[in-house]
Amino acid sequence: MASAQFPLVLGLDTFGDRTNDAEGRPISHAETIRNLVEQGVFADQLGIDFFGIGEHHTDDWPLSAADVVLGAIAARTKRIRLGSAVTVLSSDDPVRVFQRYSTLNAISGGRAEVILGRGSSIDSFPLFGYDLADYETLFEEKVNLFAELLKGGPVTWEGTTRAALINQDVVPHTESGPFPVWIGVGGSPQSVVRAAHYGFNLMLAIIGGNPSRFAPFSRLFDQALKQFGQTPRPVGVHGPGHVAATDEKAREEFWPYYEDASARPVASPPRPRSSSCMRSGCMERSTLVRRRRWRRR
């Protein structure tokens, strides 16, 4: 963690993976979404600190409108913090993203968070007409605008990736200042420095390999914060995980999903189909699903 002043918290995030029914057939997108609402509510009951939903636009991960799902979870919970993990800001409009999460923040009584990402998986780019050649510019400009929006008050902004704003009030206003914003970093030092520059939190998105290789990013973040005159900020660690009674049992349960995902041709680095967790510690979403199912019977 960046500093002892930030308490250790445990969150769960998920891409909203479609699971199979008892006959081994994939359940519908709609049922996947309803299950996710139940999982968020259950996570709150278990005492988990944060529940995050990652944006994707595929048949396996049909969670394209995470904020609407988070709105539903917010309505049935009182304590757990709720957010995106991540919002693919590069292919979205910062104004809409701000509006949706400011609305979620209102509904949840101040429990909204956003993790902004460039999109390590790029399924949203063709869908919204973005060119991968603009990958870096899109993210840089949009983070810049998002930071302006978060300050509150009328925004004047100009860039190349969306229309300019001239003294534009953007609603709904937040109730008590900015909600927490994280930059999801998969391995780019530039992204670490960007997070520090804007005074956003750092979320290290570890999707494979030895977590220790991410330690330098945490140190870089602290140095960069000092250099930009920012106060210390929390660092989060996302990592795929699976919890079972023993380590061996966990490996046995998780491996088929991981192997399946690694073998699939994807436009991005392979990742486990099963879910992941973040910040610190690890707990597995599918464990949550199974517990929930067990409770239902």
Added chain:
Amino acid sequence: MASAQFPLVLGLDTFGDRTNDAEGRPISHAETIRNLVEQGVFADQLGIDFFGIGEHHTDDWPLSAADVVLGAIAARTKRIRLGSAVTVLSSDDPVRVFQRYSTLNAISGGRAEVILGRGSSIDSFPLFGYDLADYETLFEEKVNLFAELLKGGPVTWEGTTRAALINQDVVPHTESGPFPVWIGVGGSPQSVVRAAHYGFNLMLAIIGGNPSRFAPFSRLFDQALKQFGQTPRPVGVHGPGHVAATDEKAREEFWPYYEDASARPVASPPRPRSSSCMRSGCMERSTLVRRRRWRRR
């Protein structure tokens, strides 16, 4: 109504007006949003058939992300139908709108509806960089794409107002075919014919004047449906209203708000600040607010 085959239903819609606190000061955007969730839940308890939220981007009407609010209401209700009233499709992306309402439809177990409008109030145009000169083209093209998305299955589409789609699967898929889509019509026969052409429902958005002048639109809609070989479809009527113990009392309570709104300089036809209702019959949102407040004390 278009036909006796469609049962008479009563809905409420609102722009999410900011109200004043006991000292006469406007409440916060966040509290306005939270009140709206309570109103939607209360409307369900009262037996109202539909609850709709109109998209706006102003300090008076901070409901810019209606779908997130509807997600929260969906999570706390089982029966009432939920939708936009209206979604300003012209300044939004049909793919995102489909994704958000398909997600809402999943969460609510099939209770989502969308009313698509061109934007009789145009506060979203500068915010998202749209030119009023394209007012007609934007709506026509985007309704066209929305109709394609609603069919389900991969979409191939090309236009001038957003990126083309090539055999693109858009998720989440709906569970049981298309959710209801209405075209909000304020007075344009062309919009009536458009609704009939796509086989969408017709929502007559009466914001002032004698409702009887809208009767020809209902007849035109039936004729156009026949001409396009579509089956009969329901017609809805939206109208501002206020319910009180007597007609006189209702006028007395409602008039100051109506007069205030009519006097304000706006970029669109004046409309009552107080809310409105739809489909048939009339009931007033602020009545709902007061009842709710009374229940709280």
